[in-house]
Amino acid sequence: MHHFDLKDGVLHAEGVSLEALADSVGTPTYVYSSATLRRHYGLLREACDAHRGALGDALIAFAVKANSNLSVLATLAKLGCGADTVSEGEIRRALTAGIPGERIIFSGVGKTDAELAFAIEQGVRQINVESSTELDRLIAVAATKNAAPAIAIRVNPKIGAGGHAKITTGGAGDKFGVPVEEAMALYARVSSSPHVTPVGLACHIGSQITDLAPLEAAFRVLRDMTDALRAQGRSVTRLDLGGGLGVPYYGDAATPSPADYVAMAARVLEGLNVEAAFEPGRLMAANAGVLLSRVIQVNERTDGRRFLVLDAAMNDLMRPALYDAFHDLKPVRPVEGELLPHDVVGPVCETGDTFARDRDLPPLKAGDLVVFMSAGAYGAVMSGEYNTRPLAAEVLVDGERSAVIRPRPTYEAMFAREPMADWLKD
Ligand code: LLP
Numbered sequence: 085m086h087h088f089d090l091k092d093g094v095l096h097a098e099g100v101s102l103e104a105l106a107d108s109v110g111t112p113t114y115v116y117s118s119a120t121l122r123r124h125y126g127l128l129r130e131a132c133d134a135h136r137g138a139l140g141d142a143l144i145a146f147a148v149k150a151n152s153n154l155s156v157l158a159t160l161a162k163l164g165c166g167a168d169t170v171s172e173g174e175i176r177r178a179l180t181a182g183i184p185g186e187r188i189i190f191s192g193v194g195k196t197d198a199e200l201a202f203a204i205e206q207g208v209r210q211i212n213v214e215s216s217t218e219l220d221r222l223i224a225v226a227a228t229k230n231a232a233p234a235i236a237i238r239v240n241p242k243i244g245a246g247g248h249a250k251i252t253t254g255g256a257g258d259k260f261g262v263p264v265e266e267a268m269a270l271y272a273r274v275s276s277s278p279h280v281t282p283v284g285l286a287c288h289i290g291s292q293i294t295d296l297a298p299l300e301a302a303f304r305v306l307r308d309m310t311d312a313l314r315a316q317g318r319s320v321t322r323l324d325l326g327g328g329l330g331v332p333y334y335g336d337a338a339t340p341s342p343a344d345y346v347a348m349a350a351r352v353l354e355g356l357n358v359e360a361a362f363e364p365g366r367l368m369a370a371n372a373g374v375l376l377s378r379v380i381q382v383n384e385r386t387d388g389r390r391f392l393v394l395d396a397a398m399n400d401l402m403r404p405a406l407y408d409a410f411h412d413l414k415p416v417r418p419v420e421g422e423l424l425p426h427d428v429v430g431p432v433c434e435t436g437d438t439f440a441r442d443r444d445l446p447p448l449k450a451g452d453l454v455v456f457m458s459a460g461a462y463g464a465v466m467s468g469e470y471n472t473r474p475l476a477a478e479v480l481v482d483g484e485r486s487a488v489i490r491p492r493p494t495y496e497a498m499f500a501r502e503p504m505a506d507w508l509k510d
Contacts, residue, residue, distance in 0.1 A: 085124075086371040087117040088457070095416045095455065099484040102376055102416045106453050109477050109488055111378040112396035114464045115455075116151075116489075118159050118482035120372035124342070125163050128364065131343045135350035140359035143209070145189050147327050147365030148174040150461040151373070155480045155489035157181030160368070166209070168327070168363035172199045175206060185209065189324065189361065191238065191286070193259050200225045203233070210234045212286045212324060214261055216270055219280070226279040235274070236286040236324050237267045241305040245298035246290025247330060248407040254289025254302060261287065264309060275318050282318070284358065285309055288326025291366060294339050296348050299328065303352040310356055320358065325349055327363040331370045333410050333458050342367065366461040373460020375401050375476065376416070379452045380431065390426050392448060397430025398437040399470040401456060401463050405436045413439070416453035419446040432471050464490070474498060 087098045095102045097115045105115060125144065132142040145166035148157065152174060157167070158181040166187030167178035178188050185207040193214050195203075200222050203211055213219045213235050226233055240263055244255025253260045262270065267285065274282050289302045303325060310320045330339045340348075346362075353360060377396035384390050403409035413428060423444040430437045439456070448454065464478055478490035 085120070086457075087119045087123075088374055088455070090418070093417060095414065097374070097481040097486075100481045100486045102374075102455065103453060105479060105486060106376055106378065106416070109479055110492060111376055111453070112394075112400050112476040113376045113492075114373055114459065114476055114478045115376055116153075116156060116369075116373045116460055116478070116480050118480060120460075121156065121159050121368060122163060124364075124368045124372065125160060125165055127342045128346065128362065128367075129163075131346035132360075132362070135346060138350035138354045138356075138360075139346070140357070142359065143187060143189075143361040145187065145361055145363050146368055147363050148178055149465060150365030151369040151463070152177050152465050153478055153480075153489055154181050155487065156369070157183065159480070159482075166361075168365075169208075172202045175199075175203060175208065179206065189363065191288070191363075197221055197225050201229065204229055204231050208233070210236050210283060210322065210324070212236045212238045213270070214238045216262070216266070219270060219274065223274075223277055223279045232277075232279050232281045234283045235280045236284045236322060237262065237270050237282070238286045238288070239264060239267045239305065239309065241287055241289065241302045243289050243298050243302045243305070245293045245295070246328065247292025247294070248409070250407055251291040252289070253291075254287065254298075264305060268309065268312065271313055271318055272316065282320075284320050284322035284324065286324035286326065286361075288324075288363065289328060291328050292330040293328045294330040294337075296340050296345060299325075299345070300348055300352060302326075303349055307352055307356060310358065322361065323353065323356075323358045324361040324363065327365050327367070329364060329367045331366055331458060331461075333370075333412065335412060368461070370458045370461035373463060374455040374457055375411075375459040375463060376453065376455050379448050379450055379454065381450045382426075382448065390424060392426040392428045392445065394428065394430055394439070394454065396439075396456070396476070397432040397471070397473060398434065398439075399432060399468045399473050400430070400476045401439070401459055402466045402468075403462060404439045405434075406466075411439065411459060412457040413443060413445065414455050414457060415446065415448060416455060419448060419452070421447040432473070469498065472498070
């Protein structure tokens, strides 16, 4: 569900015409809808609140990696949303956007000592520990601060799932978390440590998961472990269920609803008396954003291939190049005419800079505006400046209002980041 609809023959983000935005801000530009972000948070919040008995006062911690723009985070912060973070930078962003430390979870497979120290200083809610070596380092860092941060052990349940091998994280061979037996041993080991406070377990098995079964299986592993730890006299008060629920990238794709997902979690945790946390990224942000782009030209070859060349490229939206991901492409003004197969490409000098092959599209022409749908998660955050293409601008819409929340950098600003070596200056 999103708020990008046709009004008077022009695609709008809520009350703002994307044509008008393209004229004022230029292209390529990411455009986000506040109403969609709020709606997604609201649906999850409602579902969690309906299952307070089983999930406690559940924390919804937005996975900042999905969209870390400060205004996007601030929109969610105002709703009471928390943050799942994986670097000092992400913790700083969450704090800057108004998400308090007590709603920030720090995850990640390779946290440095400096990052662990920073997280402790900021009083984050919990640090999700992913290995025994990290645990040793955390204890050492906490000892120097005379602290005892709350930790959860991230379990690798040997259940991988997700839309692509590169975004599956819960499989036995994946680098994330520790196997069940090791997690049990670590929990026992730290239960007597004065420098960490084990509060529970965490898992995250993958992303763009479109079937609840693997998620349910993973949650059951956490439940069984909780029972076993408690039988050993350990305290387990929180379960972090990760993120991963998929979104419909195709218009007609069916994905489990947030309500069904939360209800399933509640069923699994019923009677355990723990506080749950969810770490949704894509679910919150994907359909809250589009990438607005202009057609540079259409290359029609004599051999019949037709290339739609856009001013957006793989450096702006990497998902198709990286994961063969599908993003629906819509004209900002609907175009009449026969649908014909197009290869949709950007100007970057690589064949990988192909958004879609043989996509059926109406006859678009130079200057027309198009949007990639569902680009609000893992879009702008993964962009770069390859081919010295300035980062796409980002705009946030709220009703009739719009604001540029990341301006397109000037070439001067880009080059100013690269001071010339002294000996090359004249
Ligand atoms: N929690 C943890 C520990 C994670 O590693 C992730 C995502 C999430 C939560 C949020 O997952 P989500 O709800 O968004 O599925 N760049 C890829 C996706 C990578 C996801 C990495 N981890 C893509 O564009 O598809």
